[in-house]
Amino acid sequence: MDKPLTQHIKKDGTWLSLKEYEAVGGYQALKKALTLEPKEVTTIVTDSGLKGRGGAGFPTGSKWATVPMGADAPAIKYFIANADEMEPGSFKDRLLLEGNPHQLIEGILIGAYAIQARFSYIFLRWAYHQAAKAITQCIQEAYEAGYLGTPIAGSDFQLNLSLHTSVGRYICGEETALLNALEGKRANPRSKPPYPTVHGLFGKPTIVNNVETLCNVPLILTNGADWFMKLSKTGEGGTKLYGASGRVKRPGLWELPLGTSLREILEEHAGGMKDGYQFKGVLPGGGSTDFLTEEHLDVPMDYKSVSAVGSRLGTGTIIVLDDKTCPVGMVRNLEQFFAQESCGWCTPCREGLPWTTKLLDGLEKGTGKMEDLDILTFQTHYMAPGNTFCALAPGAMEPLQSALKLFKTDFDRHIHEHKCPWE
Amino acid sequence: MEPEHILSDTETAAIREIYRHFPEKSAACIEGLKVIQQHHRWVSDQAVRELAEILDMSPAAIDSVATYYSLIFRRPVGRNVIFLCDSVSCWIMGYDQIAACVKKQLAISYGETTSDDRYTLLTIPCLGTCDHAPAMIINEDLHRDLTTENVAAILNTYG
Numbered sequence: 235m236d237k238p239l240t241q242h243i244k245k246d247g248t249w250l251s252l253k254e255y256e257a258v259g260g261y262q263a264l265k266k267a268l269t270l271e272p273k274e275v276t277t278i279v280t281d282s283g284l285k286g287r288g289g290a291g292f293p294t295g296s297k298w299a300t301v302p303m304g305a306d307a308p309a310i311k312y313f314i315a316n317a318d319e320m321e322p323g324s325f326k327d328r329l330l331l332e333g334n335p336h337q338l339i340e341g342i343l344i345g346a347y348a349i350q351a352r353f354s355y356i357f358l359r360w361a362y363h364q365a366a367k368a369i370t371q372c373i374q375e376a377y378e379a380g381y382l383g384t385p386i387a388g389s390d391f392q393l394n395l396s397l398h399t400s401v402g403r404y405i406c407g408e409e410t411a412l413l414n415a416l417e418g419k420r421a422n423p424r425s426k427p428p429y430p431t432v433h434g435l436f437g438k439p440t441i442v443n444n445v446e447t448l449c450n451v452p453l454i455l456t457n458g459a460d461w462f463m464k465l466s467k468t469g470e471g472g473t474k475l476y477g478a479s480g481r482v483k484r485p486g487l488w489e490l491p492l493g494t495s496l497r498e499i500l501e502e503h504a505g506g507m508k509d510g511y512q513f514k515g516v517l518p519g520g521g522s523t524d525f526l527t528e529e530h531l532d533v534p535m536d537y538k539s540v541s542a543v544g545s546r547l548g549t550g551t552i553i554v555l556d557d558k559t560c561p562v563g564m565v566r567n568l569e570q571f572f573a574q575e576s577c578g579w580c581t582p583c584r585e586g587l588p589w590t591t592k593l594l595d596g597l598e599k600g601t602g603k604m605e606d607l608d609i610l611t612f613q614t615h616y617m618a619p620g621n622t623f624c625a626l627a628p629g630a631m632e633p634l635q636s637a638l639k640l641f642k643t644d645f646d647r648h649i650h651e652h653k654c655p656w657e
Numbered sequence: 658m659e660p661e662h663i664l665s666d667t668e669t670a671a672i673r674e675i676y677r678h679f680p681e682k683s684a685a686c687i688e689g690l691k692v693i694q695q696h697h698r699w700v701s702d703q704a705v706r707e708l709a710e711i712l713d714m715s716p717a718a719i720d721s722v723a724t725y726y727s728l729i730f731r732r733p734v735g736r737n738v739i740f741l742c743d744s745v746s747c748w749i750m751g752y753d754q755i756a757a758c759v760k761k762q763l764a765i766s767y768g769e770t771t772s773d774d775r776y777t778l779l780t781i782p783c784l785g786t787c788d789h790a791p792a793m794i795i796n797e798d799l800h801r802d803l804t805t806e807n808v809a810a811i812l813n814t815y816g
Contacts, residue, residue: 319785320782320783320785321783322744322745322746322782322783323744323745323746323783323787324783324785324787325785325786325787325788327785328785328786359785360728361740361781361784361785361794361799362785363794363797363798363799364799396678399691401687401690401691401726401727401728401729402726402727402728402729402781403725403726403727404782415687416684417683417684418679418683418684418685418686418687418688418722419683419686419722420721420722420725421725421726436680436681436684477787477788478788479746479749479750479787479788479790480746480749480750481749481750485787485788485789485790486788487788517745521744521745521783551787553745553746553749553787554749555749556749559749563748564745564748564749567743567744567745567748568745571743571744571745571782571783574782575782577725
């Protein structure tokens with residue numbers, strides 16, 4: 235079982251029906267969880283080392299452990315699956331949503347039991363129409379089979395689950411923005427503290443977890459924390475869905491042990507660079523991570539190791555920059571995305587990102603000056619973590635700050651040659 | 658001039674059914690806008706006023722939500738809406754050329770609708786299908802691995 239997360243997903247693009255999922259052991263982990271105390275379930279997930287797969291990498295069990303429990307805890311709590319996959323270059327949750335929604339539903343049920351939530355939502359981005367069909371049908375099957383809506387066999391635990399299809403905006407993936415969207419409001423992030431685990435949806439304790447994170451939960455319950463820990467090549471548990479896009483021979487998505495090296499993913503699985511293209515760098519985990527280059531190819535793709543070389547594992551979906559693509563143009567594309575998707579709530583982000591984009595635009599058009607590079611560097615400090623309301627602008631600065639260092643010569647050439655050298 | 662009342666009884670009933678599931682009526686605002694758009698393709702000022710009445714909100718409060726979300730249309734759109742991904746992986750894989758092809762064929766730019774009301778052209782952030790870039794959605798259909806050769810034929814299948 236070297237690909238526990240995706241082993242049952244069919245190649246023909248259809249999803250597993252309830253019967254098919256049950257035939258491969260589906261919903262047995264839930265039944266096992268229901269024989270344990272809620273806190274024991276949280277402890278198992280904590281011991282497994284499972285960290286959030288949506289980008290931030292927060293330990294899942296620790297998050298669950300901060301939800302108020304016991305007789306004095308609020309009667310209403312919510313459990314939410316974040317299926318708003320919108321990080322540029324990321325396409326991993328799509329596979330799990332289209333291929334096996336019951337695995338996600340089981341993960342939600344176990345998580346909801348652990349925090350004793352009665353209501354749950356799957357927050358899905360609009361563009362995933364096939365996933366919406368799959369989830370809708372699987373939710374209905376789960377209601378009909380008595381996993382949802384009624385007390386589950388032999389217990390007094392019951393959960394309602396609804397699908398919410400979003401109407402756009404990248405910021406909805408930020409958990410407090412997501413809560414505002416679910417409440418029918420503008421999706422501006424909320425100030426923290428209070429954290430959603432205490433004061434979340436409609437003011438009630440709420441957990442928001444990424445899809446890939448939750449799909450791991452049934453596996454952990456079935457096979458144990460030690461088993462999960464041993465799946466990885468490093469001290470952080472589990473497998474990871476890694477992807478690669480750009481000019482590689484075989485762009486795609488692979489479930490591999492957490493900590494697989496960047497080199498192995500790019501050379502063995504993605505097949506290396508396309509003929510006629512040279513490797514120049516990567517964004518290792520989506521649009522809001524720092525560039526890595528040749529010297530980092532042997533870095534294990536886990537949370538700690540990627541951080542240690544100055545970037546982030548993020549979503550684990552790698553965007554490859556080749557020698558025939560302009561790095562300044564690539565960063566300009568990213569900054570334009572972040573400027574467009576800024577919610578406009580705080581000044582550094584609302585004003586800074588369009589300013590950044592405008593400067594990069596000038597460089598691409600050949601009107602850039604050397605002092606523009608100083609202003610861009612200033613921007614990366616001005617929008618650094620702690621200076622903005624949420625993580626959007628600091629995330630936007632990651633590809634920029636690393637590009638300014640790693641591809642300095644390329645930035646300079648735009649200014650000296652008064653045009654984009656790749657044009 | 659817009660007609661006096663544009664939301665049908667069916668739409669109104671659908672919206673009322675949604676807010677019953679929430680602790681407060683205003684929580685149904687986005688869902689209400691979605692219902693309206695499903696039936697009218699876009700959300701007019703009159704529709705905003707009527708939704709405001711149903712949800713006990715001010716039209717301005719409704720509009721602040723409606724204008725926040727990129728997939729709620731406050732201007733009319735054509736019969737087919739093209740969402741061309743302009744994010745990083747598609748950009749690397751040739752988005753610029755695809756965009757030029759589409760704009761040339763339809764003779765419109767972003768945010769515009771063809772004079773026969775057949776197509777509206779918009780961009781959309783990363784569609785999460787980056788291993789098959791460049792990509793676009795037309796209405797609800799995903800089209801991947803676009804080339805300057807195949808994009809014209811795809812557009813033509815939408816009447």
